[in-house]
Amino acid sequence: MRYVRLKPHHDTVFALCLSAAIAILCLALASSCSRPLPDLGKIPRAQYSRTVHSGADTCQAWLPLVVRASAGQEFVALALQAAQPWADVLGLAIAVPALADEPASVDVTIKPCPADRAADKFPYCNVTAQTAGACIDGSYHQVITIFYVGSAATLLATLTHELGHALGVDGGDHSTDAKSIMYKTTPISVSKTAPLEQGITLEDAASARAVWGLSK
Numbered sequence: 001m002r003y004v005r006l007k008p009h010h011d012t013v014f015a016l017c018l019s020a021a022i023a024i025l026c027l028a029l030a031s032s033c034s035r036p037l038p039d040l041g042k043i044p045r046a047q048y049s050r051t052v053h054s055g056a057d058t059c060q061a062w063l064p065l066v067v068r069a070s071a072g073q074e075f076v077a078l079a080l081q082a083a084q085p086w087a088d089v090l091g092l093a094i095a096v097p098a099l100a101d102e103p104a105s106v107d108v109t110i111k112p113c114p115a116d117r118a119a120d121k122f123p124y125c126n127v128t129a130q131t132a133g134a135c136i137d138g139s140y141h142q143v144i145t146i147f148y149v150g151s152a153a154t155l156l157a158t159l160t161h162e163l164g165h166a167l168g169v170d171g172g173d174h175s176t177d178a179k180s181i182m183y184k185t186t187p188i189s190v191s192k193t194a195p196l197e198q199g200i201t202l203e204d205a206a207s208a209r210a211v212w213g214l215s216k
Contacts, residue, residue: 043093045102048212050168052133052140059135061105063212064093065166068104071146075108078152079144082159085181086167089205090214095163105139106166108159110146123148128188129158131165131172142166153190157181157198161188168211169204180204 048063065083069075076097083095098104113125125147133142144162149155164182165172174184181198190196209216 043096045096047092048214050212052135052168054133054135054140057135059138059140061140061168065095065142065163066098066102066105067095067108068098068106069108071108071110075110075146078156079106079108079159079163082156083163085160085200086163086208089200090208092214094167103139104141106142106144106163108144108146110149113147117147123150123189128154129162131162133166150189151191153196154188157190157196158188160200164200164204164208167208169207175201175204177201177203 043064045064045066046062049060052059052061067076067079067083069079080095080097087094095106113119113127117126118124119126128148128150129144129146131142131144133140135141144159144166146155146158148158150158161181164170169175169182175182177183179198180201180203182204183198185198188196208214
């Protein structure tokens with residue numbers, strides 16, 4: 001399993017524009033989410049485990065994934081929503097919000113597009129997001145980094161895709177099936193004129209079950 005370590009990249013104008021876009025998105029999400037989220041905080045942690053080899057380190061990953069977002073609480077809610085399709089096909093809780101003093105196993109963050117992935121045309125980045133992981137104190141910690149926020153629908157699809165990586169689907173790699181949510185579509189962009197055509201396939205579900213030793 002190969003992960004890429006990103007170098008810091010600073011662009012003041014880009015960062016200000018990104019912050020404004022995030023603020024608008026958060027306001028839109030706050031006004032559109034009328035239904036309360038289920039109380040996922042009461043779901044037992046560490047129900048399933050798998051052994052992960054990360055470089056020279058070996059550690060344990062656990063389900064459900066415990067999610068925190070340095071990008072803001074709205075992104076925790078979106079990550080939980082994005083995890084629901086995986087929960088539906090697997091028949092168990094996939095992600096829960098990290099409680100106040102609880103260590104997270106997945107953190108969602110936002111960064112400017114890496115310099116080597118920048119593009120001349122909208123959305124000015126050749127990658128929507130990426131997931132990287134490392135063993136920390138015997139447990140597997142993963143970071144989902146968002147490079148292009150886009151619409152709420154785009155972000156939701158992106159998080160569903162990245163959570164597939166966090167689950168270890170296809171060994172953390174991309175699917176060759178163009179109908180799969182794990183297909184390498186870079187960058188993901190969802191709109192009224194370009195609806196999402198990918199979903200979680202039977203092969204995706206089977207891969208996740210095999211990784212975690214789940215029965216059908």
